[in-house]
Amino acid sequence: MSSDVLFRPFKIKGLNLPNRVVMAPMTRSFSPGGIPTEDVARYYRRRAEGAVGFIISEGTGVDRPASLNDPNVPRFHGEKELAGWRRVVDGVHAAGGLMAPQLWHVGAVRTRAKDWSPPGAYDSPSGLSRPEKKFGEPMSEEDIADAIRAFADAALAAKRLGFDAVELHGAHGYLIDQFFWEGTNRREDTYGGKDLPGRARFAAEIVHAVRKSVGTDFPILLRISQWKQQDFEVKLADTPRALEAWLKPLVDAGVDILHCSQRRFWEPEFDGSDLNFAGWAKKVTGVPTISVGSVGLSGEFIAAYGGESSRPASLDELIRRLGREEFDLVAVGRALLQDPQWLLKVRDGRTEELMAFERTAFAALS
Numbered sequence: 001m002s003s004d005v006l007f008r009p010f011k012i013k014g015l016n017l018p019n020r021v022v023m024a025p026m027t028r029s030f031s032p033g034g035i036p037t038e039d040v041a042r043y044y045r046r047r048a049e050g051a052v053g054f055i056i057s058e059g060t061g062v063d064r065p066a067s068l069n070d071p072n073v074p075r076f077h078g079e080k081e082l083a084g085w086r087r088v089v090d091g092v093h094a095a096g097g098l099m100a101p102q103l104w105h106v107g108a109v110r111t112r113a114k115d116w117s118p119p120g121a122y123d124s125p126s127g128l129s130r131p132e133k134k135f136g137e138p139m140s141e142e143d144i145a146d147a148i149r150a151f152a153d154a155a156l157a158a159k160r161l162g163f164d165a166v167e168l169h170g171a172h173g174y175l176i177d178q179f180f181w182e183g184t185n186r187r188e189d190t191y192g193g194k195d196l197p198g199r200a201r202f203a204a205e206i207v208h209a210v211r212k213s214v215g216t217d218f219p220i221l222l223r224i225s226q227w228k229q230q231d232f233e234v235k236l237a238d239t240p241r242a243l244e245a246w247l248k249p250l251v252d253a254g255v256d257i258l259h260c261s262q263r264r265f266w267e268p269e270f271d272g273s274d275l276n277f278a279g280w281a282k283k284v285t286g287v288p289t290i291s292v293g294s295v296g297l298s299g300e301f302i303a304a305y306g307g308e309s310s311r312p313a314s315l316d317e318l319i320r321r322l323g324r325e326e327f328d329l330v331a332v333g334r335a336l337l338q339d340p341q342w343l344l345k346v347r348d349g350r351t352e353e354l355m356a357f358e359r360t361a362f363a364a365l366s
């Protein structure tokens with residue numbers, strides 16, 4: 001099947017993408033003290049040199065004491081940190097690429113570091129790391145207001161540094177998603193409640209504040225997932241109608257693109273249709289969407305952490321869906337982590353040169 005559809009340009013606001021392939025955000029933990037190094041800058045630049053149209057950075061922490069749970073994950077506040085990011089975005093631009101940082105707050109997800117802990121209390125809606133599992137204290141209204149401010153400040157910094165858009169990490173069971181999920185949001189104030197639009201209020205206020213700080217023309221992406229790292233089977237929305245009720249207020253607040261995280265992009269979201277999560281999100285909101293999940297590889301990414309290798313896999317199903325405009329863009333994670341030349345090989349039909357994903361790729365910034 002021809003891969004031409006992957007190489008059609010795409011435009012939203014001031015963002016003119018040369019093709020439909022996006023580098024998925026991937027935490028690499030190679031930024032000691034939270035500062036992206038020259039190696040990090042070269043790593044992203046190589047993907048831009050490999051024709052990746054749009055790069056979303058690894059998650060990068062906003063200005064709250066415990067926004068990150070790993071000292072080697074980059075932060076997106078502070079002079080040295082932002083100077084590091086400026087090197088990154090300048091390098092990507094010099095190679096003809098475009099880039100957004102993924103702004104991140106991990107919420108109540110405990111650090112795995114042995115001799116380090118975050119310099120402040122963990123934030124979460126209800127002091128739960130998963131349903132019924134107490135971890136820390138619920139955020140006060142002041143904490144919530146400060147977290148919203150932290151996202152808005154980071155977005156403004158992104159714009160000032162010359163980034164082309166921002167992505168807010170609202171997926172995978174981290175802070176924003178902990179508010180979405182009834183299992184971890186037991187609040188009875190205006191940030192909680194039984195209905196999803198109510199629990200989406202924290203995210204909507206962040207989007208609103210970010211929009212206010214970056215102005216109308218700067219694209220805002222929001223990454224969302226039904227699944228949680230705490231529980232892969234959770235569905236926040238179990239019908240298209242519930243999905244619409246969840247996403248509509250977020251789009252109204254200013255989201256331009258929904259980045260819909262699945263572990264396998266071909267899995268249908270609801271019974272009775274083969275549309276995937278990105279397909280449904282586009283259908284119920286009308287905004288462009290990004291799909292993701294095992295593109296070009298035989299196995300999914302959580303298994304990769306456990307050491308499972310993945311073979312190169314056909315792109316036919318992806319191309320078919322993109323051709324039908326079920327979604328607009330495609331994010332690629334491990335295939336690009338493994339091989340910065342992946343997209344050039346796809347473009348030039350060099351199928352036999354496509355690489356398997358090996359866990360050893362996690363160990364270096366190649």
Ligand SMILES: Cc1cc2nc3c(=O)[nH]c(=O)nc-3n(C[C@H](O)[C@H](O)[C@H](O)COP(=O)(O)O)c2cc1C
Nearest residue numbers: 024025026027058059292293294295301332333334
């Ligand atoms: C090493 C690694 C780190 C990741 N870190 C992030 C992250 O910081 N933010 C995020 O939203 N997703 C993160 N993800 C998920 C990816 O963005 C992507 O959704 C997932 O890898 C599926 O795409 P793939 O099958 O093409 O790898 C990470 C994935 C990997 C493999």
